[in-house]
Amino acid sequence: MSSVGTPDPNSGWLSEEELAEARRRLPLLYVEALPVRVDGVGQVTEVGVLLRANAEGAITRTLVSGRVLYGESIRSALFRHLEKDLGPMAFPLLPASPVPFSVAEYFPFPGAQYTDDRQHAVSLAYVVPVTGTCDPRQDALELTWMTPMEAASPGIAADMEGGRGALVRAGLASVGALY
Amino acid sequence: MSSVGTPDPNSGWLSEEELAEARRRLPLLYVEALPVRVDGVGQVTEVGVLLRANAEGAITRTLVSGRVLYGESIRSALFRHLEKDLGPMAFPLLPASPVPFSVAEYFPFPGAQYTDDRQHAVSLAYVVPVTGTCDPRQDALELTWMTPMEAASPGIAADMEGGRGALVRAGLASVGALY
Amino acid sequence: MSSVGTPDPNSGWLSEEELAEARRRLPLLYVEALPVRVDGVGQVTEVGVLLRANAEGAITRTLVSGRVLYGESIRSALFRHLEKDLGPMAFPLLPASPVPFSVAEYFPFPGAQYTDDRQHAVSLAYVVPVTGTCDPRQDALELTWMTPMEAASPGIAADMEGGRGALVRAGLASVGALY
Amino acid sequence: MSSVGTPDPNSGWLSEEELAEARRRLPLLYVEALPVRVDGVGQVTEVGVLLRANAEGAITRTLVSGRVLYGESIRSALFRHLEKDLGPMAFPLLPASPVPFSVAEYFPFPGAQYTDDRQHAVSLAYVVPVTGTCDPRQDALELTWMTPMEAASPGIAADMEGGRGALVRAGLASVGALY
Numbered sequence: 096m097s098s099v100g101t102p103d104p105n106s107g108w109l110s111e112e113e114l115a116e117a118r119r120r121l122p123l124l125y126v127e128a129l130p131v132r133v134d135g136v137g138q139v140t141e142v143g144v145l146l147r148a149n150a151e152g153a154i155t156r157t158l159v160s161g162r163v164l165y166g167e168s169i170r171s172a173l174f175r176h177l178e179k180d181l182g183p184m185a186f187p188l189l190p191a192s193p194v195p196f197s198v199a200e201y202f203p204f205p206g207a208q209y210t211d212d213r214q215h216a217v218s219l220a221y222v223v224p225v226t227g228t229c230d231p232r233q234d235a236l237e238l239t240w241m242t243p244m245e246a247a248s249p250g251i252a253a254d255m256e257g258g259r260g261a262l263v264r265a266g267l268a269s270v271g272a273l274y
Numbered sequence: 275m276s277s278v279g280t281p282d283p284n285s286g287w288l289s290e291e292e293l294a295e296a297r298r299r300l301p302l303l304y305v306e307a308l309p310v311r312v313d314g315v316g317q318v319t320e321v322g323v324l325l326r327a328n329a330e331g332a333i334t335r336t337l338v339s340g341r342v343l344y345g346e347s348i349r350s351a352l353f354r355h356l357e358k359d360l361g362p363m364a365f366p367l368l369p370a371s372p373v374p375f376s377v378a379e380y381f382p383f384p385g386a387q388y389t390d391d392r393q394h395a396v397s398l399a400y401v402v403p404v405t406g407t408c409d410p411r412q413d414a415l416e417l418t419w420m421t422p423m424e425a426a427s428p429g430i431a432a433d434m435e436g437g438r439g440a441l442v443r444a445g446l447a448s449v450g451a452l453y
Numbered sequence: 454m455s456s457v458g459t460p461d462p463n464s465g466w467l468s469e470e471e472l473a474e475a476r477r478r479l480p481l482l483y484v485e486a487l488p489v490r491v492d493g494v495g496q497v498t499e500v501g502v503l504l505r506a507n508a509e510g511a512i513t514r515t516l517v518s519g520r521v522l523y524g525e526s527i528r529s530a531l532f533r534h535l536e537k538d539l540g541p542m543a544f545p546l547l548p549a550s551p552v553p554f555s556v557a558e559y560f561p562f563p564g565a566q567y568t569d570d571r572q573h574a575v576s577l578a579y580v581v582p583v584t585g586t587c588d589p590r591q592d593a594l595e596l597t598w599m600t601p602m603e604a605a606s607p608g609i610a611a612d613m614e615g616g617r618g619a620l621v622r623a624g625l626a627s628v629g630a631l632y
Numbered sequence: 633m634s635s636v637g638t639p640d641p642n643s644g645w646l647s648e649e650e651l652a653e654a655r656r657r658l659p660l661l662y663v664e665a666l667p668v669r670v671d672g673v674g675q676v677t678e679v680g681v682l683l684r685a686n687a688e689g690a691i692t693r694t695l696v697s698g699r700v701l702y703g704e705s706i707r708s709a710l711f712r713h714l715e716k717d718l719g720p721m722a723f724p725l726l727p728a729s730p731v732p733f734s735v736a737e738y739f740p741f742p743g744a745q746y747t748d749d750r751q752h753a754v755s756l757a758y759v760v761p762v763t764g765t766c767d768p769r770q771d772a773l774e775l776t777w778m779t780p781m782e783a784a785s786p787g788i789a790a791d792m793e794g795g796r797g798a799l800v801r802a803g804l805a806s807v808g809a810l811y
Contacts, residue, residue: 109299117300120288122342124301124396136707137726163301165394168379170673188725189674191759191807193377196729197629198398200347208632215344217303219377222728261632268626270728271555274566274619315528316547349494367546368495370580370628375550376808387811401549440811447805449549450734453745453798467657475658478646480700482659482754521659523752526737556730556756558705573702575661577735 118214125218126173127199128159129266130181132240133224139272142246142263143229145180146237149256154236156254158262160218169193173221181238182230187223195219196269199262209258222266243272297393304397305352306378307338308445309360311419312403318451321425321442322408324359325416328435333415335433337441339397348372352400360417361409366402374398375448378441388437401445422451476572483576484531485557486517487624488539490598491582497630500604500621501587503538504595507614512594514612516620518576527551531579539596540588545581553577554627557620567616580624601630655751662755663710664736665696666803667718669777670761676809679783679800680766682717683774686793691773693791695799697755706730710758718775719767724760732756733806736799746795759803780809 109117117123130143149155161176163169170189177187199218201211209218229238245251247267252260267273288296296302309322323335340355342348349368356366378397380390388397408417424430426446431439446452467475475481488501507513519534521527528547535545557576559569567576587596603609605625610618625631646654654660667680686692698713700706707726714724736755738748746755766775782788784804789797804810 113299117296120292120344121296121300122303122344122346124303131728133726133728136705136711137728138707139728163396165299165301166381167301168673169377169396170675174673188761189670190727191668191670191674191676191761192733193808194375194806195373195377197626198348198372198374202345208629217342217348224725224728264622264631265626265629268555268623268631269731271566271623271730273622273626310549312547312549315526315532316549317528318549347494349496353494367582368491369548370489370491370495370497370582371554372629373627376805387808403546403549437811443801443810444805444808447734447802447810448552450551450745450802452801452805471657475654478650478702479654479658480661480702480704482661521754523657523659524739525659527735527754551735552732553735554731556706556732560703575700575706 122215122217124163125160125201125216126163126169126176127218127220127262128173128177128187128223129220129263130159130177130185130187130223130225130229130238131270137224139222139243139267139270141240142243142267143181143225143238143240144246144251144255144263145231146239147256148236155256156239156251156259157256158220158259159223169219173223177223177225179232181225182228182232184227185225185229186227187225189223190221195221197262197265199259201257207258208261211257220262220266222270243267244274247273301394301396303342304339304380304395305342305348305355306397306399306441307352307356307366307402308399308442309338309356309364309366309402309404309408309417310449318401318422318446318449320419321422321446322360322404322417322419323425323430323434323442324410325418326435327415334435335418335430335438336435337399337438338402348398352402356402356404358411360404361407361411363406364404364408365406366404368402369400374400376441376444378438380436386437387440390436399441399445401449422446423453426452480573480575482521483518483559483574484521484527484534485576485578485620486531486535486545486581487578487621488517488535488543488545488581488583488587488596489628497580497601497625497628499598500601500625501539501583501596501598502604502609502613502621503589504597505614506594513614514597514609514617515614516578516617517581527577531581535581535583537590539583540586540590542585543583543587544585545583547581548579553579555620555623557617559615565616566619569615578620578624580628601625602632605631659752659754661700662697662738662753663700663706663713664755664757664799665710665714665724665760666757666800667696667714667722667724667760667762667766667775668807676759676780676804676807678777679780679804680718680762680775680777681783681788681792681800682768683776684793685773692793693776693788693796694793695757695796696760706756710760714760714762716769718762719765719769721764722762722766723764724762726760727758732758734799734802736796738794744795745798748794757799757803759807780804781811784810
């Protein structure tokens with residue numbers, strides 16, 4: 096299986112223009128992760144939420160998230176985006192099961208539970224325990240750790256991009272940490 | 275949510291040529307269904323497997339399967355493909371949960387658990403009870419009902435396209451019907 | 454498997470006294486159901502919550518719930534309690550999968566997520582679409598249908614016995630209906 | 633929640649005699665674990681199966697398994713039995729989600745999928761990655777690591793106690809490792 100996880104850099108990934116075109120024609124496949132800290136028996140004690148400046152410069156909250164590339168396995172995509180957003184020392188423990196806790200469908204029009212102005216995206220969402228030190232990269236400004244109860248609060252939900260507050264709650268529910 | 279499920283026919287779906295192009299550049303999103311009959315307490319009693327002539331004219335076995343279109347919800351895609359492959363009187367009971375029992379990753383090269391010569395496809399797979407009469411359409415020649423034990427047998431697995439024998443077993447395991 | 458589901462009435466079920474004794478010594482196994490109405494593609498549209506007078510005469514809200522008996526399968530227990538609480542014409546569609554959306558652990562002391570003064574109970578919880586007419590029996594006074602958003606609201610959660618508001622939310626999250 | 637996990641040794645656990653009595657009257661709650669080794673992206677590479685001498689002195693294969701005690705959380709019971717069967721240096725990573733991959737129902741009569749001569753037991757089964765060194769204790773003679781394909785083979789299934797071969801396959805299917 097190891098060959099599956101390593102996309103061939105020459106296999107024809109998309110230019111920015113082609114990606115923009117695809118975004119108007121096809122649902123794009125994403126993976127999403129809710130980073131958590133767990134105690135010795137696996138119970139979630141803290142949830143990591145990213146603070147990010149969006150395209151308009153506003154500060155919003157979001158999850159680890161990104162596209163699955165051609166030829167890339169879901170596990171590899173999940174690992175790659177966790178490393179990109181949390182840094183190389185986060186040491187995430189990817190789930191043994193590839194079944195997501197939720198499948199979030201983002202549509203570029205109002206009325207949908209999850210929205211994304213740019214595209215129709217379908218995201219497989221996972222709860223991922225991290226055991227190391229998180230050092231957010233790229234456009235993420237900060238990773239905030241909070242209790243499950245804070246993470247599920249209306250205030251945090253209101254700050255989340257694209258309706259992801261509901262996804263955080265679903266993730267917490269899947270690990271028995273939604274009150 | 276109802277507007278979500280109905281794709282706009284003018285929203286820019288792909289020509290055959292564009293689809294062929296996309297297939298070389300992006301993972302395509304599919305849904306897949308294992309049709310089953312259940313008894314009064316929900317226990318699976320029979321599994322429906324499609325007999326189909328593939329592109330080379332060989333007879334192979336497969337599941338209900340198809341692409342998710344731009345703007346289409348997963349539930350709508352699942353319903354559309356069930357109707358296409360089982361006919362309008364199958365009366366499928368779509369699962370209340372949108373979480374698949376398995377995420378099957380098809381790659382166009384050997385060594386992967388699931389393979390598809392044409393493309394990199396990621397398929398969300400569901401067990402779907404059907405309550406009506408199945409009347410396969412289009413290129414499906416026949417729907418064969420068999421016991422869970424037959425459906426999981428090595429003989430049936432060997433006839434399944436792209437390694438889907440493993441997917442049938444995973445589906446049966448998810449409903450407690452793999453022995 | 455059919456013999457499994459029918460407990461032998463002579464197989465030694467417990468007297469009231471023996472049950473009280475067992476309750477102080479062993480975790481008791483329960484099943485719990487969140488009755489729902491679904492639309493044509495399986496999306497949950499309404500949730501049924503029971504209004505019940507508890508032992509102290511107070512009116513509280515709860516779910517379909519009850520013990521698994523010796524020799525009884527989980528599916529049979531679920532069906533029996535659905536019939537007892539919703540009447541014989543509810544026509545519940547039991548899930549094909551025996552995997553619960555949540556395992557609720559009730560402890561007879563404060564600080565636990567779920568509490569039950571009488572006992573340590575472990576409850577396997579399922580979302581169950583019902584297609585017929587509900588006519589609550591026994592000590593249930595009324596079945597109230599509400600939207601998923603109402604069912605997840607703090608007001609309803611506050612009325613639920615033993616912390617079951619969290620269980621309702623987890624059930625809704627499992628079917629993509631928690632906002 | 634921490635107080636939940638630590639049963640009070642004086643809270644009235646059962647004598648051998650009382651336990652024998654309870655076994656004839658109530659379904660007993662068990663937890664079961666399939667120990668696995670995973671690679672850097674969470675993919676299962678090896679499965680641990682216990683070799684054990686059963687009550688009749690025959691050598692059989694089984695999983696990590698044991699009862700949930702009064703007042704004990706499922707997570708604590710799982711941890712306790714993993715430590716008992718794999719030793720204190722196994723360093724199991726308990727799943728963040730308390731939802732089992734399967735609920736195995738053991739009945740003391742033939743015809744059931746899972747059988748147990750002693751009792752009606754309902755077992756919540758989990759796949760548990762272990763990261764340390766396993767040193768089986770007590771009545772377990774040996775832990776054998778094998779590939780997922782070997783673990784799912786008919787030969788191994790035939791050696792498993794009480795029909796647990798099907799449970800191993802369901803566990804492998806839940807992590808995408810059943811072929």
